[in-house]
Amino acid sequence: MPYDDLLEQEKIRPSRLAPSEIRSLLAGAEASIRTACLQGTPAEIRHNLAYDAARMAAQAVMACEGFRTAGQAGHHQTLFQFLRDAAEGKWATEAAQFETSRVKRNRSQYHQFGLIAQTEADQLVELAMRFLAEVRDWLQTRDMLPKE
Numbered sequence: 001m002p003y004d005d006l007l008e009q010e011k012i013r014p015s016r017l018a019p020s021e022i023r024s025l026l027a028g029a030e031a032s033i034r035t036a037c038l039q040g041t042p043a044e045i046r047h048n049l050a051y052d053a054a055r056m057a058a059q060a061v062m063a064c065e066g067f068r069t070a071g072q073a074g075h076h077q078t079l080f081q082f083l084r085d086a087a088e089g090k091w092a093t094e095a096a097q098f099e100t101s102r103v104k105r106n107r108s109q110y111h112q113f114g115l116i117a118q119t120e121a122d123q124l125v126e127l128a129m130r131f132l133a134e135v136r137d138w139l140q141t142r143d144m145l146p147k148e
Helices: 004-008 019-036 043-064 075-089 092-110 118-141
Strands: 012-014 067-069
Touching: 004 012, 004 075, 019 043, 019 118, 043 067, 043 075, 043 092, 043 118, 067 075, 075 092, 092 118
Parallel strands: none
Antiparallel strands: 012 067
16 A cells, blocks of 8 residues: 555544534645735745645645545644555656645744745646646545535
């Protein structure tokens, strides 16, 4: 199983969310990315909102696969480790990029505001938007979202 290491380390555990809860995660991700796209929003805030959108979409993937993080310190890192293996590695590259963004977000949020350049924010917003669209399509194929 692709998640054996995370299970053995007790970083994730089996969990079943109702499809409505998974849809709620995706709705939160979509709201965050819409806000990140608003004109005049500072780069730091845009970056953090795009990160949150990616995180919530990754949580929806994890929930669809029947897992959740164990809720311990480092659960965002665990989430992106999980995403690396989800869907047969479909999002391994994105997971690595989101992990890099997680580290940058933590530094800017907890230590020094102003570390994130406009181009970094733009790139993360773009990546999160693509990822969100792919997750939406992936969830639709698993009957977690209505077909549009």
